Amino acid sequence: MTEVTRASRRRPTGRLPAEVTSFVGRRHEVSEVKRLLSSSRAVTLAGMGGVGKTRLAQRVGQEVCRAFRDGVWLVELAALENPGMLPRVVLEGLEVRDRTASPPMQVLVDHLRGKQALVILDNCEHLVEACATLVGTLLRAAPELRVLATSRQALGIAGESTMPVSTLPLPEPGGPRPSVESLMQWDAVRLFTERAQAVLPTFTVTPGNQDQVTEICRLLDGLPLGIELAAVRLRALSVQQLLDRLDDRFRLLTSGSRATLPRHQTLRALIDWSYGLCSEKERLLWDRVSVFAGDLDLDAAEAVCSGDGLAREEIMDLVIGLVEKSVLIREEHRPGVRYRLLDTVRQYGRERLAESGQEGALRRRHRDYYRDLAARARRELFGPAQVDWFTRLHLEHANLRTALEHSVTEQDEARTGLAMASDLLYHWITSYYLGEGRNWLERLLAAHTEKDDVRGRGLWAAAWLAVLEADTDSAARLLDESRRIGDLLGDESVRAYVALYSGMIEMWRGETRAAVGLYEEALAGHRACGDPAGTALALIRLSLACSFLGDSPRAIALGEECLALCDAHGEGWHRAYTTMALGVEVWRQGDADRAADLEKQSLAFNRSLDDPLGAGVNLEVLAWIAATQGHFQRAARLLGAVDTLWRTTGASLSGYGHLAEYHDACERATGDALGEQAYAAAFTRGARLPYDDALGYALQEDTKEEGAQDRKPGRADQQPLTRREMEIAQLVAQGMTNKEIAATLVIAQRTAEGHVEHILTKLGFNSRAQVAGWIGARNRAAEEPPGDAPA
Structure with missing residues (x-):
């Protein structure tokens, strides 16, 4: 006689492990997964290893267990290597003791038919096809069954909903320094703090260490596993020592919980596992895209990474494969889709690339691609594609910086780097990189000393940046050498730009009539060279100078000529500066x-x-x-x-x-x-x-x-915040996180974060609790009658 014993009859609530450490953040994600489960019978949490998919799935299971009559069951698949054993392992996870001669899959179907249960399949990435077949079969046989899977890629079955699980949010670099209290609102920092206190009970984030703690979390990309492994090191290291050693993070972060699988005990083993799941060509692309900094687009991947075993036409499919395996992160930007590697994943790929002996060649290809990109941007600067180029260069800034660094540090590459840094002149000016651009030009000028056309252009480019920084003495020295090179080579373009920026220096010195002469010289030179950008710059500066001298008719005529030039080319940036100059003259009138x-x-x-x-x-x-x-x-x-x-x-x-x-x-x-x-x-x-x-x-x-400044302090109608900021302040007062605010208002999380920081700045507060108190006081004041109202 055959028999199947169903232990689930004795424990219908299922089997989920108890949480032994705190669950930090993820409130929005938990809500979203619960919503997906209400409308889809198969939900997959997809993300990089160590991002917290398992903990998120378990927390969801705990919160929804009462909705499933026959329980919530966790089936751990990470240790399973044989796909043929999958049905039997699932039976074991459901605590079904099979004493029959029936195929395990049939036993599983018979067991779940008619059950109202949630099965969590954890770590499906190495068994994707087998898991897809099993889940599809079970959902067809058991109408009330729900499956929640965790994987580094979707299962790819009909009706599946996939939710990407990202790393924990972090403060944006370069923003205002938050207070310790507001810093603790960020999930990554809070996780580090709680795990640090578990091994060092006296640990706390203070104004003295908050920058180091934030940087540790940033270097680890907000990756929960990396943060937990790092926090353990505080048993022996100070926060600063830990930060100093994170460049060698794979060696440093090797101690995890002995209760977890070996690959979850070290960061390297975890990434090794992801690497092993990729095909040979996907691994090759992973190695090669690691030369990029920040992010990249498909065109860059095709140009830099193809060849030597990867055909250009293969790159797109390989990129898709790495996105599906959560190695590359897909991001939407205004010009189009871009792809990003977590810094930890990038460092792993770079180590592999160095081991292959191809690192030098890939770095040169990377530099050449961005040198050509900068040259194209300069050629197309004065035209209808201008704004698109400015936007693209801003997105590519990290890669441009990496390409320039290669040119500075590699022998015989300085000339190429100097030409590239000069091509990027408008990028330095129209962004927050004025000082950085000048620094690149000066470093490359020091490395490339030959008196050629590239040095001549680099000198006047550096001079313009020096003028904008009010360092006119340095600008004059740079222009003097640039003029000598222009005369030596008979380069009319160099001489025209030298005259233009020399005119700016004369205006700064108060020598307006001398400046006018130099601007006129520059204007004639740029016209002779057929340089519309230089012509526009000379017209703008000459218009401003004439305005200052009181020659209004000429100032207006020059401005209108510049507007016509810009409009003929579909150009916007020089046009905006021309409009500014005309505004000055109209105001003077x-x-x-x-x-x-x-x-x-x-x-x-x-x-x-x-x-x-x-x-x-x-x-x-x-x-x-x-x-x-x-x-x-x-x-x-x-x-x-x-x-x-x-x-x-x-x-x-x-x-x-x-x-x-x-x-x-x-x-x-x-x-x-x-x-x-x-x-x-x-x-x-x-x-x-x-x-x-x-x-x-x-x-x-x-x-x-x-009119806000004219209102008396303390009045309920005093409103230092915009309507949108008040809406967000109300949600802060309700205890919502930035992610929850973003979800509620259907805005980007970064936008929500920026609004909250603005609110704190405007109100002079340093914590969300103060915002809540302020909202409460306003609401109470609004309910009270005015002081002069009848009793």
């Missing part, structure tokens, strides 16, 4: 309203391009206009906002020489009108505005905000 309109047009474009230098000049001119109109509170706030912007970018208005006089006059007039205390208060309020809010204020997008 006394038409403040039209001048403000012109500056706002220019600012709107500079904001869309994310050009902080152009935006800074616009804010300056709008402040002068406001003072002229008697709007001194607005003028002071704009002066404060632009002061913060100049300090942030490392630039100054001195790049426009004579315009500094207008700034000083505005500052004096505004201070005299408001008085020292009121001026300081308004200036500080503007200085504290986040960049995006400062631009919105300058554009007067929230007219209610204009």
